[in-house]
Structure formats: C-alpha cells, structure tokens
Amino acid sequence: MPVSLGELAISIGCELIGDPDVLVSDVATLDRATPQSLTFLANSAYTKQLPLTKAAAVVLRVEDVDACPVAAFVTDNPYATYALMAALVCPEAAFEPGVHDTAIVELSASVASSAYIAANVVIGERTTIGENTFIGPGTIIGPDCRVGDNCRLVANVNLVKRVKIGDRGLFHPGVVIGSDGFGNVMAAEGWVKVPQLGGVSIGNDVEIGSNTTVDCGTIGDTVIKNGARIDNLCMIAHNVHVGEHTAIASATTIAGSTKIGDRCLFGGRSGAVGHLSICDDVILLSRAVLTKNVTTPGTYSGSFPAELSGKWAKKVARFRRLGNLIERVKKLE
Amino acid sequence: MPVSLGELAISIGCELIGDPDVLVSDVATLDRATPQSLTFLANSAYTKQLPLTKAAAVVLRVEDVDACPVAAFVTDNPYATYALMAALVCPEAAFEPGVHDTAIVELSASVASSAYIAANVVIGERTTIGENTFIGPGTIIGPDCRVGDNCRLVANVNLVKRVKIGDRGLFHPGVVIGSDGFGNVMAAEGWVKVPQLGGVSIGNDVEIGSNTTVDCGTIGDTVIKNGARIDNLCMIAHNVHVGEHTAIASATTIAGSTKIGDRCLFGGRSGAVGHLSICDDVILLSRAVLTKNVTTPGTYSGSFPAELSGKWAKKVARFRRLGNLIERVKKLE
Amino acid sequence: MPVSLGELAISIGCELIGDPDVLVSDVATLDRATPQSLTFLANSAYTKQLPLTKAAAVVLRVEDVDACPVAAFVTDNPYATYALMAALVCPEAAFEPGVHDTAIVELSASVASSAYIAANVVIGERTTIGENTFIGPGTIIGPDCRVGDNCRLVANVNLVKRVKIGDRGLFHPGVVIGSDGFGNVMAAEGWVKVPQLGGVSIGNDVEIGSNTTVDCGTIGDTVIKNGARIDNLCMIAHNVHVGEHTAIASATTIAGSTKIGDRCLFGGRSGAVGHLSICDDVILLSRAVLTKNVTTPGTYSGSFPAELSGKWAKKVARFRRLGNLIERVKKLE
Numbered sequence: 001m002p003v004s005l006g007e008l009a010i011s012i013g014c015e016l017i018g019d020p021d022v023l024v025s026d027v028a029t030l031d032r033a034t035p036q037s038l039t040f041l042a043n044s045a046y047t048k049q050l051p052l053t054k055a056a057a058v059v060l061r062v063e064d065v066d067a068c069p070v071a072a073f074v075t076d077n078p079y080a081t082y083a084l085m086a087a088l089v090c091p092e093a094a095f096e097p098g099v100h101d102t103a104i105v106e107l108s109a110s111v112a113s114s115a116y117i118a119a120n121v122v123i124g125e126r127t128t129i130g131e132n133t134f135i136g137p138g139t140i141i142g143p144d145c146r147v148g149d150n151c152r153l154v155a156n157v158n159l160v161k162r163v164k165i166g167d168r169g170l171f172h173p174g175v176v177i178g179s180d181g182f183g184n185v186m187a188a189e190g191w192v193k194v195p196q197l198g199g200v201s202i203g204n205d206v207e208i209g210s211n212t213t214v215d216c217g218t219i220g221d222t223v224i225k226n227g228a229r230i231d232n233l234c235m236i237a238h239n240v241h242v243g244e245h246t247a248i249a250s251a252t253t254i255a256g257s258t259k260i261g262d263r264c265l266f267g268g269r270s271g272a273v274g275h276l277s278i279c280d281d282v283i284l285l286s287r288a289v290l291t292k293n294v295t296t297p298g299t300y301s302g303s304f305p306a307e308l309s310g311k312w313a314k315k316v317a318r319f320r321r322l323g324n325l326i327e328r329v330k331k332l333e
Numbered sequence: 334m335p336v337s338l339g340e341l342a343i344s345i346g347c348e349l350i351g352d353p354d355v356l357v358s359d360v361a362t363l364d365r366a367t368p369q370s371l372t373f374l375a376n377s378a379y380t381k382q383l384p385l386t387k388a389a390a391v392v393l394r395v396e397d398v399d400a401c402p403v404a405a406f407v408t409d410n411p412y413a414t415y416a417l418m419a420a421l422v423c424p425e426a427a428f429e430p431g432v433h434d435t436a437i438v439e440l441s442a443s444v445a446s447s448a449y450i451a452a453n454v455v456i457g458e459r460t461t462i463g464e465n466t467f468i469g470p471g472t473i474i475g476p477d478c479r480v481g482d483n484c485r486l487v488a489n490v491n492l493v494k495r496v497k498i499g500d501r502g503l504f505h506p507g508v509v510i511g512s513d514g515f516g517n518v519m520a521a522e523g524w525v526k527v528p529q530l531g532g533v534s535i536g537n538d539v540e541i542g543s544n545t546t547v548d549c550g551t552i553g554d555t556v557i558k559n560g561a562r563i564d565n566l567c568m569i570a571h572n573v574h575v576g577e578h579t580a581i582a583s584a585t586t587i588a589g590s591t592k593i594g595d596r597c598l599f600g601g602r603s604g605a606v607g608h609l610s611i612c613d614d615v616i617l618l619s620r621a622v623l624t625k626n627v628t629t630p631g632t633y634s635g636s637f638p639a640e641l642s643g644k645w646a647k648k649v650a651r652f653r654r655l656g657n658l659i660e661r662v663k664k665l666e
Numbered sequence: 667m668p669v670s671l672g673e674l675a676i677s678i679g680c681e682l683i684g685d686p687d688v689l690v691s692d693v694a695t696l697d698r699a700t701p702q703s704l705t706f707l708a709n710s711a712y713t714k715q716l717p718l719t720k721a722a723a724v725v726l727r728v729e730d731v732d733a734c735p736v737a738a739f740v741t742d743n744p745y746a747t748y749a750l751m752a753a754l755v756c757p758e759a760a761f762e763p764g765v766h767d768t769a770i771v772e773l774s775a776s777v778a779s780s781a782y783i784a785a786n787v788v789i790g791e792r793t794t795i796g797e798n799t800f801i802g803p804g805t806i807i808g809p810d811c812r813v814g815d816n817c818r819l820v821a822n823v824n825l826v827k828r829v830k831i832g833d834r835g836l837f838h839p840g841v842v843i844g845s846d847g848f849g850n851v852m853a854a855e856g857w858v859k860v861p862q863l864g865g866v867s868i869g870n871d872v873e874i875g876s877n878t879t880v881d882c883g884t885i886g887d888t889v890i891k892n893g894a895r896i897d898n899l900c901m902i903a904h905n906v907h908v909g910e911h912t913a914i915a916s917a918t919t920i921a922g923s924t925k926i927g928d929r930c931l932f933g934g935r936s937g938a939v940g941h942l943s944i945c946d947d948v949i950l951l952s953r954a955v956l957t958k959n960v961t962t963p964g965t966y967s968g969s970f971p972a973e974l975s976g977k978w979a980k981k982v983a984r985f986r987r988l989g990n991l992i993e994r995v996k997k998l999e
Contacts, residue, residue, distance in 0.1 A: 118788075140489055215565070
C-alpha cells in the first residue's frame with residue numbers, strides 16, 4: 001500500500017524537502033533504491049552513495065541535504081526516523097480477529113474480541129489475551145498467564161505458566177518463558193529439585209528473540225521491564241531482573257538472581273554470573289562476563305580477539321610461563 | 334490444598350518444633366512469608382531476618398532454632414528439606430489420564446492407561462509411554478522411542494527417534510532429543526553427511542532445560558545417566574556420555590564422544606571439546622572449557638572476568654607484548 | 667532391507683575385495699560389528715581392531731587390505747565412502763506422498779504431489795513446497811516461502827517469512843529461519859524497532875541443526891550458500907552470508923552483516939563480530955571469535971584451555987600484575 005511522502009512527514013513529525021505527493025511502496029539501501037523506495041543515510045561511510053541514489057526520498061541529517069538529488073526528510077536521528085517510517089511503508093500484515101477452528105482455548109481463559117488466535121494454539125486455564133493481540137500458530141500458553149494489548153507472538157512461542165506480559169510485546173518463534181529455573185540441591189540420595197513456584201513479569205514494549213529462554217522465579221518473579229530488548233538464544237535465569245530499555249544481544253546468559261539496571265547494553269555472547277547487582281548505563285562488550293557487582297556506569301570488557309593460531313599459541317605459552325619470567329626479574333633485582 | 338506441619342514432618346521425616354495442626358498453603362522467603370507460608374533459612378546471610386519472620390514454619394538448622402519465633406523444622410540440610418516440602422505444599426496440577434481428541438498416536442504406539450497425552454501431540458510408530466506420564470501439548474515423539482513412568486514432558490518437546498527415557502524424567506519446552514549429530518566428511522564433491530544411526534539413552538530422574546539439544550549417537554547411543562540435571566540451551570553432542578548426578582548449567586556445550594563422569598558440576602557456559610574422558614567429581618567453573626582428559630577430581634577453570642574496558646585493554650596490550658618483555662629480560666640477564 | 671556388497675560397490679563406485687552376494691543390514695563399529703554389519707577403518711587408532719572384526723565388510727584404505735579378515739571396500743576416503751554406503755544400508759524411512767488431515771495449507775500455497783505434509787503443519791500464503799519434500803509434524807511455514815525438492819524438515823521447524831530454500835536441504839527440530847534480526851535504534855522515547863523486511867536465501871544441500879536461528883535480512887537477504895553445514899544452537903544474524911561448503915559447529919554466533927567465505931570451518935562456540943569480511947578457507951578453532959576482517963586463509967584461534975583452578979588463578983593474577991612487572995624491568999634497564 002503506497003504511502004505519500006507528505007503522509008510520512010506528518011505521521012512521524014519530520015521536515016520534508018520535496019514533493020509531498022510522491023508515493024513510496026518499499027524501502028531499500030541507498031544504492032539499490034528505486035523511484036518507489038524510501039531510503040536513509042545514517043552512517044557517513046555511505047555518504048558517497050547519496051548523489052547517485054534513485055530513491056523517492058532519503059531520510060538524512062541537515063548537513064547532507066545539499067548533496068541529496070531527491071526528496072529529503074531532515075532529522076537529527078535518521079536511522080530512528082527511517083525505522084518509524086519503514087513500519088508505515090511496510091506494515092505487518094493485518095489480521096482478522098477471531099479464533100482458528102483448531103485452536104484450543106480453555107473455558108476459564110479469556111480472549112479479547114479483537115485478538116486473533118491462530119491454528120493449533122493452546123491456551124490454558126485462567127489465561128487472558130488482550131485487544132488486538134496476535135497469537136501465532138503453534139503457540140502454547142499455559143495456565144494463569146496474561147498477554148496484554150497489541151502483542152504479537154509470532155509462532156510457536158511457549159508461555160509455560162504464570163507469565164504476565166504488558167502491551168505491544170513482540171515474541172519470536174521458539175521463545176520459552178516461564179519454564180522452571182535450574183534449582184537443585186544435593187542430598188544424600190542425589191539431586192533434589194527445588195520447586196520453581198514464581199512467575200515471569202514482563203513490561204510493555206518488550207521484544208524477545210527466537211529460541212531465547214526466560215525462566216520463572218523460584219519464589220518471586222523473574223522481571224523484564226518496559227522497553228527491554230533481548231536477542232536470540234539468550235538465557236535469562238530465574239529471578240533475574242532486566243531494567244528498562246536494556247538491550248541484550250544474542251547468546252548472552254544472565255545467571256540466577258542477577259539484577260541489571262536500566263539502559264544497559266550487553267554485547268553478543270556476554271553475560272553475568274548469578275546474584276550480582278549491575279547499575280544503570282553499563283555497556284558490556286561482546287563475550288565479556290561480569291563476575292562482580294557493578295556500581296559505576298561505563299564500558300566493561302574481558303575477551304581476547306582471535307588471531308593466527310601460531311601467533312596465539314606463542315602468546316598463550318608466554319602467558320603460561322609468566323611465573324618463570326617473574327622469577328628471573330626477581331633474580332635480576 | 335493446605336497441608337499441616339505434622340503431615341509435612343511425617344512425609345519428609347523431619348523433626349518439628351511447634352504445633353503440628355498449623356496449616357501451610359504456600360511458600361515464601363523469610364521476609365515475605367505470611368502465617369500461611371512455609372519458608373527456610375539455609376544461608377547465614379539471611380539469619381537476621383529470622384526473628385522477624387511471619388511464616389507458619391521455618392525449615393532450619395538446629396543452631397537457628399532458638400532465634401525462630403514460629404514453628405521450626407530442624408534438619409541438617411534445610412534447603413533440601415524445604416525443597417521436598419515445597420513439592421508437597423505446591424504440587425504440580427494433577428491431570429486426568431487420557432488422550433486428547435487432537436492428539437495423533439500411531440496404531441503401533443502404546444500409551445499407558447494412566448498417562449495423559451495433551452492437545453496436538455504426535456506419537457510415532459512403536460513408541461511407548463509409561464504409567465502416570467504427562468505428555469504436554471505440541472510435543473512430537475518420533476518412532477521407536479520409550480518414555481518411562483511418571484515423566485513430564487512439559488510442552489513442545491521433541492523426541493526425534495530412538496530415544497529411551499527412564500522414570501520420573503522432566504523435560505522442558507523446546508528440548509530436542511535424538512536429532513542428528515553433526516557428522517560430515519569432506520569429499521571431492523563437498524560435504525558428505527554421515528548417517529546418524531544411533532539413539533539416545535536417558536536414565537531415571539533426569540531433568541533437561543528449555544531449548545537444550547541432545548543429539549543421537551552416530552552408531553551407538555548418546556547416554557545421560559540417572560539423576561543428571563541439564564539446564565537450558567545446552568548442547569550435548571553425539572555419543573557424549575553424561576554421568577550419574579552430574580549437573581550441567583546453562584549454555585554449556587559438550588562436543589562429540591566426550592565422556593563425563595559421575596557427580597560432576599559444569600558451570601554456566603562451560604564445556605568440553607570432543608573425544609575427552611573426564612573423571613568423576615570434576616567441578617568446572619563457569620565459562621571454562623576442558624580440552625584434555627581429566628583424571629584428577631577437583632576444580633578447574635579458565636576464564637577472565639570483565640572489567641572496565643580501559644583497564645582491560647591495557648592488560649591485553651601488555652599480554653600481546655609479552656614477547657618483547659621476555660627479550661628485554663633476556664638482555665638484562 | 668539388506669543390501670548386497672556388490673550392490674554397494676556398484677552404487678558408490680568402489681572396489682570390493684570379497685563375495686559380492688554377502689548381505690549387510692546394519693552398520694557398526696569395528697569391534698561391535700556382526701556378520702550383518704558394514705563397518706569402516708578411517709583412523710589408525712583403530713587399526714588393531716581390524717584383524718578381530720566380525721563384520722560382513724570393512725571400508726578401508728589399500729594399505730589395510732591385508733590385515734582385513736573379511737570383505738573389504740578399498741577407497742582413498744574410507745569415512746566418506748562408509749557414509750555414502752551407510753545411507754543405502756539404513757535409509758530414511760520412505761513416506762507416502764500426501765497432506766495429513768490436520769495440516770493447514772493456505773489456498774494460495776502450493777504443494778508438489780510427491781511431497782508429504784505431516785500432522786499439524788501450517789503452510790502460509792503463496793508458499794511453495796517442492797517434489798519429494800517431507801515437511802515433518804508441527805512445522806510452521808509462513809508466507810512467501812519456497813522449499814525446494816527432496817528437502818526434509820524433520821519436525822517443528824519454523825520458516826517465518828520470505829525464506830527460500832534450495833534442494834536436498836535438511837532442517838532439524840526447533841530451527842527458526844527468517845525471524846526478525848536484532849535491529850533497534852535509540853531515540854528520545856527509548857528503543858525504536860527497525861523493521862526487518864528482508865528474507866533468507868538458502869542454497870542446495872544445506873543442513874541446519876536443532877534450535878539454530880537464522881534471522882532475515884534487514885533490507886536484503888541473509889544468505890547461506892550451497893553445501894553449508896550448520897550445527898545446533900548457532901546464531902546466524904541478519905544479513906550474514908555463509909559461503910559454500912562452510913561448516914559451522916555448535917553454539918557459534920555470527921553477528922550481523924558479516925560475510926564468511928567458502929570452505930571455512932568454524933569450531934564449536936566460535937564466532938565473528940558484525941560487519942566483517944572473512945575470506946575463503948579460514949579455519950577458526952573452537953571458542954575463538956574473529957573481530958577483524960580476515961584476508962589470509964589459515965587457522966585462527968584465541969581461547970585458553972581450562973586447568974586446575976589454583977594454577978589458573980595464579981596465572982590470572984600474574985596477568986593482572988603485568989604492568990608492575992614491566993615497571994620493574996624498566997627500572998632494571
């Protein structure tokens with residue numbers, strides 16, 4: 001469904017230089033854009049492509065306006081403005097409300113009349129589904145859950161039990177929320193399972209990526225606050241708290257009972273051991289793992305980059321013989 | 334369903350100091366407990382909360398009895414005793430035996446009369462399901478599998494083929510057991526797949542966490558022994574053996590054909606490369622990866638903690654110039 | 667279904683020394699083989715088992731023929747030849763074409779007449795399924811996907827949207843392909859989601875392991891080329907390219923927009939940060955992570971092996987005090 005530039009400018013509240021009646025119907029990179037495309041210039045590495053673009057319009061900063069051969073949306077944050085416009089140009093497919101014939105909804109559950117429940121969905125006892133929410137095929141929602149308004153559970157999502165989700169949540173396939181935490185205590189006869197009796201409390205505007213797992217709390221709730229973003233294949237253990245607008249990239253693992261503050265950024269494959277308290281505004285670089293409380297905002301790291309194996313092996317050998325070097329220095333002293 | 338303190342004392346075999354007729358109906362932490370709650374004191378960090386607790390009863394060690402303002406269960410291992418009691422106070426919901434209308438069970442499969450097969454379950458040829466076993470919604474079990482008695486496959490579990498599971502197993506959503514191992518051999522025309530023709534053999538009292546994968550053996554079986562506990566998002570490769578009561582925390586990866594002994598503890602994100610033999614009673618700390626056989630029980634580690642990036646970068650730079658330092662010391666000598 | 671040695675020799679094109687009429691019906695290791703078994707000798711560690719084998723036939727190199735007490739298939743690459751023969755001796759179960767009663771196929775989708783669509787499968791609008799392709803139970807395929815001929819989606823696979831797959835693909839349970847990439851941009855009001863509007867393009871002869879995720883491109887496609895092999899629990903982020911015959915072992919993470927060349931080998935839990943270009947024929951050892959472009963084929967590494975914790979702690983302490991040692995050497999100089 002084509003959208004006019006004028007409509008985009010008004011919807012997002014952004015200055016337009018150019019003909020407001022021009023229509024766009026897709027998005028593209030600067031170099032691949034056609035006269036039907038919206039594109040953007042956010043990274044100066046691509047500035048040289050701007051004069052050649054064939055786009056209908058480019059979202060860009062004021063300093064790039066002069067070099068722009070087509071219509072321009074002028075903004076301080078072109079990538080954010082582009083993102084908001086792209087969601088209008090290429091919206092999610094609309095859905096008709098209703099419950100698919102093959103969906104199984106317990107009698108004590110409640111589904112808003114504007115929600116859609118897809119094929120092969122199972123919804124457990126006392127669970128409620130909010131307005132305009134899309135529950136994709138194969139999703140299994142256990143008892144005592146609440147999914148708010150305007151959520152999208154894409155497909156094959158698992159909400160195991162006692163999972164409360166706010167509004168506008170987006171959950172990708174294979175996500176498991178509310179499964180038992182890893183609670184075991186050794187006794188004479190072997191491991192005794194500690195019953196995992198809490199739930200999961202998720203705020204508004206939370207997105208969780210494919211095959212990520214979020215365990216329920218042992219007694220209280222595991223908590224993910226408003227605006228948090230979690231990528232694929234992450235592990236959020238029991239009783240973890242993830243703060244507002246904190247973003248956690250792929251394959252990151254947060255061990256049990258750790259509390260992460262607001263606006264933190266955790267790089268891919270990073271993590272934290274259990275029972276930590278991590279303050280707001282912590283940036284943790286890829287593959288680093290926090291092992292102590294963090295009380296000072298800032299950037300943290302702790303990993304080594306790969307290099308040619310021969311060189312790396314020498315470095316590791318020197319590292320392993322450091323004690324010997326220290327002895328030699330001591331002798332010299 | 335409230336349980337009396339006397340009933341708990343008798344069921345678990347634990348000394349009770351206090352009124353056996355008091356009822357408990359939930360569990361809580363010391364500071365949040367109500368007069369209906371069972372709670373526990375296992376970690377001395379919480380001792381100061383004991384005199385203020387409003388619980389019905391506290392599971393604790395004999396040395397804490399005097400400070401307890403309410404009924405007390407006295408035990409050497411309060412967390413284990415609490416865990417056993419909590420399972421009685423807050424049991425899993427009971428289920429009616431039967432096969433849901435939407436479940437698809439092959440004619441050659443066999444389901445015990447006391448088992449429950451939930452919605453949208455698929456059970457393959459020659460597979461058997463034992464007494465009192467719960468097969469949760471969306472679970473797919475392939476041919477030639479056996480699930481023992483009193484197992485719980487929570488939901489959306491995948492047993493691909495030739496998977497044998499003992500009694501009292503607990504398997505969380507997204508678990509995949511019996512999928513093909515990663516067996517490829519390079520030939521002139523590219524990778525040739527090595528058929529993965531073995532199965533998976535799992536003992537009694539095994540728990541496997543959400544989205545963990547356990548591959549089938551290439552020729553023989555991948556083996557997980559009695560009482561093993563495996564957390565979320567772990568990878569157990571083809572022909573691995575996991576010993577009795579070994580516990581493996583989240584996102585740990587065990588490469589092909591490695592044999593792990595009994596009572597080992599693998600921390601989160603730890604692992605082992607392939608074809609290793611690891612003896613009993615090995616503790617591997619978080620993020621460390623074993624690369625050689627281990628014949629001595631003990632604690633192993635191999636990771637660095639994250640720190641402020643500026644400090645870390647200096648350390649890495651010094652590490653990279655160690656060769657230069659060694660030269661300088663040589664010169665001084 | 668037993669196969670004769672002669673038939674195997676002709677099918678694979680391999681020299682047979684022995685009676686072509688002998689039948690084999692299973693495969694086994696050298697030491698466990700029975701007179702019905704095919705086995706192989708590829709690794710000299712097992713040479714001593716050869717004279718004792720009870721197999722029907724052994725696939726081996728010419729230098730091992732004399733020590734072989736039974737029929738021998740002679741080849742330069744015994745493991746590859748064995749793999750090809752094993753697929754004939756123990757083929758995947760054949761399936762009857764058709765669409766299961768419980769499968770839901772959108773009217774605008776198209777399924778080849780020789781394909782099989784299993785129970786509880788959902789196939790979205792405009793999606794096409796090729797000849798002899800097997801779509802296993804619980805698989806959910808969204809709109810605008812294409813699955814080629816002779817593919818096998820074992821069970822519970824998720825193709826979210828705009829996923830194109832070539833011929834002879836093999837996809838294991840829990841795989842998610844085409845889910846949104848992790849695209850977020852910070853604005854005044856918090857994270858703004860960047861719509862993920864691309865697809866995934868997968869070549870022929872690709873295998874992807876259980877619970878691996880492959881995100882769709884942000885604008886263009888994420889690309890996996892012919893013959894690539896990806897193990898379990900890997901993360902292939904948006905706009906990544908994986909080259910031909912590149913193999914990626916378990917729990918490896920490739921961050922957004924990184925391009926990996928042909929015939930690369932990535933060890934378990936290895937990875938690459940985003941926006942890299944990695945040339946052909948790179949071997950990356952287990953747990954190493956590339957952080958810069960690679961233009962030289964070769965072997966790369968960057969991890970430390972686990973060792974006894976006491977020893978490791980000393981090494982880490984020395985590493986942390988390297989600055990002090992450098993000062994002392996400076997003083998001596």
